[in-house]
Amino acid sequence: KAGVTQTPRYLIKTRGQQVTLSCSPISGHRSVSWYQQTPGQGLQFLFEYFSETQRNKGNFPGRFSGRQFSNSRSEMNVSTLELGDSALYLCASSFFSRTVTEQYFGPGTRLTVT
Amino acid sequence: TQLLEQSPQFLSIQEGENLTVYCNSSSVFSSLQWYRQEPGEGPVLLVTVVTGGEVKKLKRLTFQFGDARKDSSLHITAAQPGDTGLYLCAGEGGSGGSNYKLTFGKGTLLTVNP
Numbered sequence: 001k002a003g004v005t006q007t008p009r010y011l012i013k014t015r016g017q018q019v020t021l022s023c024s025p026i027s028g029h030r031s032v033s034w035y036q037q038t039p040g041q042g043l044q045f046l047f048e049y050f051s052e053t054q055r056n057k058g059n060f061p062g063r064f065s066g067r068q069f070s071n072s073r074s075e076m077n078v079s080t081l082e083l084g085d086s087a088l089y090l091c092a093s094s095f096f097s098r099t100v101t102e103q104y105f106g107p108g109t110r111l112t113v114t
Numbered sequence: 115t116q117l118l119e120q121s122p123q124f125l126s127i128q129e130g131e132n133l134t135v136y137c138n139s140s141s142v143f144s145s146l147q148w149y150r151q152e153p154g155e156g157p158v159l160l161v162t163v164v165t166g167g168e169v170k171k172l173k174r175l176t177f178q179f180g181d182a183r184k185d186s187s188l189h190i191t192a193a194q195p196g197d198t199g200l201y202l203c204a205g206e207g208g209s210g211g212s213n214y215k216l217t218f219g220k221g222t223l224l225t226v227n228p
Contacts, residue, residue: 004156033216042220043157043202056215090156100145100164101206103216105156 002027004093004106012112018079021109025072025093031055032074033103034066037088048094049074078111086113117141118205118219126225130192135222137203138185144207146179146186147216151200193226200224 005024013019025032033056034046045058049068068074072093078085088110092103118139127133137146145164149157161170163179163186170177174197176189190197200223204216 035218043218045215045217048215092156099207100162101216102147102159102162103204104159105149107154108156110154 004091004104006089006091006106006109008109009107010110010112012114013081014114015081015083017081018077019081019111021076021089021091021111023074023076023091023093023106025074025091026095026104029093029095029104030072031094031096031101032068032072033092033094034074034076035090035092036060037090037108038086043090046076081113083113086111118203118217120201120203120219120222122222123220124223124225126227127193129194129226129228131226132189132191133193133224134187134189135201135224136185136187137219139205140184141205142183143205144183145205146183147204147206148177148186148188149202149204151202151221152198157200157202190224193224195226195228198224198226 007022031050033048035043037043046060047066048056052068063079066076088108090105090108092105095102121136147162148160151157161177166181166183168179174191178187200221202218202221204218206216
């Protein structure tokens with residue numbers, strides 16, 4: 001199976017602009033989670049979508065939003081970009097067994113806000 | 115809020131040495147996972163442990179889940195330069211079972227020098 005793909009891999013934006021990141025999960029996986037990774041804070045959970053519905057949400061401002069399409073592909077949008085939004089944004093698709101969620105990550109999108 | 119603390123934060127050793135890194139919490143997790151991340155890439159799942167006291171081996175890596183399911187350790191025998199990377203632990207759910215959401219520690223950055 002192909003792995004998780006994320007586009008674009010690198011992005012440079014200016015403060016105040018908005019950005020949309022895309023994620024295609026592993027075929028058959030219906031859950032997509034998004035994380036922000038920075039050196040100081042580590043991996044921070046943004047939100048998770050399952051079958052086009054947001055099922056879990058982290059503690060991020062409303063400028064961060066997402067959606068999932070019927071083919072399980074997901075997009076994440078950040079509006080009114082701030083310098084502090086510079087980070088590696090990771091998408092993960094999930095496999096669920098009886099008691100375990102296993103996440104498989106894409107390579108990430110490196111966002112730089114200037 | 116469930117928190118995972120990883121120690122040490124940084125570890126630099128010579129090839130051939132043994133090492134152990136730790137992942138601790140005051141919360142109970144239904145499962146715990148270990149990932150390794152290399153620069154510029156997304157985390158890669160190494161192992162999932164589910165049962166308190168469980169020990170899993172992956173070649174030179176040994177993973178243990180604490181009896182109370184609140185902590186875990188990763189032991190590497192005869193470390194090699196290819197083991198270099200950021201080791202992340204992630205816990206899911208609690209005593210009530212899966213909640214489809216992972217909480218990540220900030221990681222241990224391991225450097226193995228030739």
